[in-house]
Amino acid sequence: MACEISNLRRMPSMRRTIGLQELEGRVRDDLRFLGYHPNNWQTARRGKNGLYQVVIIGGGMAGMAAAFALLKVGIFNIVMVDQQPAGKEGPWDTYARMKALRTSKKWIGPSVGMPSLTFQSWYEAQFGSFAWELLRKIPTHLWMEYLSWFKKMLKFPLQNDTKLISITREEEYLKLELSNGTIITEKLVLATGLNGFGGYIIPDFMQHVPKSHWAHTNEQIDFAALQGKRIAIIGGGDAGLDAAGTALEQGAKSVDLHIRRKALPVENVTIGSNFVLSNGEYGLCSDDEKDEIFRYIFDTGLSPPNESLLRVEKFPNFKLHTETDFEKILKNFDFYILATGPAIDGSKQPEIAPFNDQVLHWGDQGYNHPKVAKFPYLGKYFEFLEKEKGAAPFLKDIHCFNHASVISHGGLGSGIALIGVGAQLLAQGIRNDSFIKTTKNEYLSMFRSKISHSLEELEYQLPQ
Numbered sequence: 001m002a003c004e005i006s007n008l009r010r011m012p013s014m015r016r017t018i019g020l021q022e023l024e025g026r027v028r029d030d031l032r033f034l035g036y037h038p039n040n041w042q043t044a045r046r047g048k049n050g051l052y053q054v055v056i057i058g059g060g061m062a063g064m065a066a067a068f069a070l071l072k073v074g075i076f077n078i079v080m081v082d083q084q085p086a087g088k089e090g091p092w093d094t095y096a097r098m099k100a101l102r103t104s105k106k107w108i109g110p111s112v113g114m115p116s117l118t119f120q121s122w123y124e125a126q127f128g129s130f131a132w133e134l135l136r137k138i139p140t141h142l143w144m145e146y147l148s149w150f151k152k153m154l155k156f157p158l159q160n161d162t163k164l165i166s167i168t169r170e171e172e173y174l175k176l177e178l179s180n181g182t183i184i185t186e187k188l189v190l191a192t193g194l195n196g197f198g199g200y201i202i203p204d205f206m207q208h209v210p211k212s213h214w215a216h217t218n219e220q221i222d223f224a225a226l227q228g229k230r231i232a233i234i235g236g237g238d239a240g241l242d243a244a245g246t247a248l249e250q251g252a253k254s255v256d257l258h259i260r261r262k263a264l265p266v267e268n269v270t271i272g273s274n275f276v277l278s279n280g281e282y283g284l285c286s287d288d289e290k291d292e293i294f295r296y297i298f299d300t301g302l303s304p305p306n307e308s309l310l311r312v313e314k315f316p317n318f319k320l321h322t323e324t325d326f327e328k329i330l331k332n333f334d335f336y337i338l339a340t341g342p343a344i345d346g347s348k349q350p351e352i353a354p355f356n357d358q359v360l361h362w363g364d365q366g367y368n369h370p371k372v373a374k375f376p377y378l379g380k381y382f383e384f385l386e387k388e389k390g391a392a393p394f395l396k397d398i399h400c401f402n403h404a405s406v407i408s409h410g411g412l413g414s415g416i417a418l419i420g421v422g423a424q425l426l427a428q429g430i431r432n433d434s435f436i437k438t439t440k441n442e443y444l445s446m447f448r449s450k451i452s453h454s455l456e457e458l459e460y461q462l463p464q
């Protein structure tokens with residue numbers, strides 16, 4: 001492990017600006033040769049009467065991959081919105097506290113099949129291919145820098161500082177109330193990340209602790225303000241350990257990490273989680289098999305990454321406590337950090353709650369593990385399905401391209417490895433629907449009238 005850290009340190013500091021300029025030229029050429037150039041989609045924002053064909057909520061990695069895949073299949077009349085200011089989308093520059101990504105540098109991310117848009121090509125253009133060989137894992141700040149470059153190259157139609165408030169049905173369309181106005185769309189893609197289907201878990205025992213005394217790891221935390229304080233972390237996953245590491249590095253008096261289990265999970269379920277997250281063949285599993293995999297992952301827990309353990313173990317003022325009864329420690333510390341992970345519960349997501357009862361969930365299909373049951377049971381193209389057939393047909397126009405898709409689709413809608421593959425599937429589904437809804441009949445009637453016309457002409461010319 002010491003080797004991983006030293007490899008990070010060996011990252012070259014000299015950047016070749018010319019290399020990046022050359023790459024940007026290559027990207028523009030690649031887009032041009034394939035027939036799609038951002039200049040085309042710059043002009044094609046709205047359809048008739050302000051109607052969008054697709055609205056994407058979320059300008060993070062999944063939202064960008066979805067937008068690129070849609071543009072690639074010729075759907076230009078789209079808009080993306082993100083509640084965060086520009087450059088702060090996703091966790092990378094806000095609440096991701098690990099120094100480097102946890103996953104392989106080779107996972108190709110949102111580039112949707114275009115080699116010049118991968119992280120590797122961006123990195124090599126600036127630091128060279130030898131530096132790429134030496135790099136073990138991608139530093140988190142560089143990953144965010146790369147995503148910003150990706151966004152710049154593709155000139156996405158993204159509106160920042162705009163939050164989705166509610167979704168209602170308006171005739172055959174969806175009406176979206178945003179924090180700064182209302183828009184109408186045929187299709188909606190929820191690329192809202194880990195917290196997009198119920199926020200994060202706040203255990204009941206926290207309700208008597210004032211908010212000024214606690215934060216969730218998925219929030220921004222002012223660690224400088226926690227200097228000299230006694231901090232308790234509740235939960236021992238990677239987010240908990242990275243929050244502990246950050247607090248210790250920034251001068252906390254002590255950090256006590258509490259878990260309910262007898263020990264930190266050490267059993268290696270990485271194979272299971274890697275299979276889900278980085279193997280497109282997960283989709284070939286039956287529902288029973290998917291349920292089996294996830295019950296196992298949820299019950300066993302994932303062992304935290306070694307880097308995160310090494311980060312805290314060198315601090316004498318760090319302690320790990322097992323089998324904690326959390327309620328008993330609630331008066332002992334100055335500040336609590338909940339590392340309790342994302343909640344999956346559509347009834348807690350304000351824009352989904354009004355129709356969550358109509359959405360088909362894994363629980364409705366007989367999969368009753370408490371952590372599995374509330375996941376939406378999605379269709380082939382990430383669309384919500386109806387619990388009762390015919391009761392809520394608008395659900396098929398809402399595509400859940402976020403972490404809540406993970407039991408239905410594995411890593412296709414979540415995580416760096418397969419997001420580009422998932423985005424292509426999503427875009428194809430949206431394109432298919434649009435073809436069936438509008439263009440197919442137009443084509444067929446043109447085709448039929450042409451045929452009959454030709455036959456008439458033919459008959460006319462036939463010798464009597």
Ligand SMILES: Cc1cc2nc3c(=O)[nH]c(=O)nc-3n(C[C@H](O)[C@H](O)[C@H](O)COP(=O)(O)OP(=O)(O)OC[C@H]3O[C@@H](n4cnc5c(N)ncnc54)[C@H](O)[C@@H]3O)c2cc1C
Pocket residue numbers: 057058059060061062063081082083084088089090091095096097100101102103162163164165191192193194196239401402403413414415416417
């Ligand atoms: C700390 C951390 C570390 C991770 N490390 C890795 C890793 O090493 N490798 C890996 O493969 N995966 C990792 N992941 C998992 C996953 O890759 C990330 O969560 C990634 O950010 C997912 O991209 P996304 O676009 O789905 O979500 P996000 O990047 O979270 O983007 C979602 C966007 O939606 C916006 N949004 C949400 N709700 C609304 C709303 N109502 N209105 C408007 N905008 C909204 C948010 O502001 C956000 O910008 C990590 C996740 C976390 C949290």
